[in-house]
Amino acid sequence: MIRVNVVAPAVTKKEAYIMVVKIDKDTCIGCGQCVDTCPVQALAMQDDGKVGVDAALCVDCGACVGVCPVSALSM
Numbered sequence: 001m002i003r004v005n006v007v008a009p010a011v012t013k014k015e016a017y018i019m020v021v022k023i024d025k026d027t028c029i030g031c032g033q034c035v036d037t038c039p040v041q042a043l044a045m046q047d048d049g050k051v052g053v054d055a056a057l058c059v060d061c062g063a064c065v066g067v068c069p070v071s072a073l074s075m
């Protein structure tokens, strides 16, 4: 019998972490606590005074969700 090894296609980081944290901009009060908490600097304050996420950097750790005082972040 001939055995064939099937190699899974490469998955990019962005595809692997498609569940990027979601931000409710209407609820965010711009306190910046999540920005300080993110271990990979994926969060940054935007010109509108709300936080934004760089989906290419977020590793879906959930740390920011736990520190938001107004529950504006979710996974």
Ligand code: SF4
Pocket (backbone or CB within 6 Å): 021, 037, 038, 039, 040, 041, 042, 043, 053, 057, 058, 059, 060, 061, 062, 063, 064, 065
């Ligand atoms: S889920 Fe983790 S990596 Fe993604 S933005 Fe929040 S703290 Fe940063």
Ligand code: SF4
Pocket (backbone or CB within 6 Å): 023, 027, 028, 029, 030, 031, 032, 033, 034, 035, 050, 051, 067, 068, 069, 070, 071, 072, 073
């Ligand atoms: S911790 Fe919550 S309220 Fe504060 S900047 Fe982040 S998302 Fe906005």
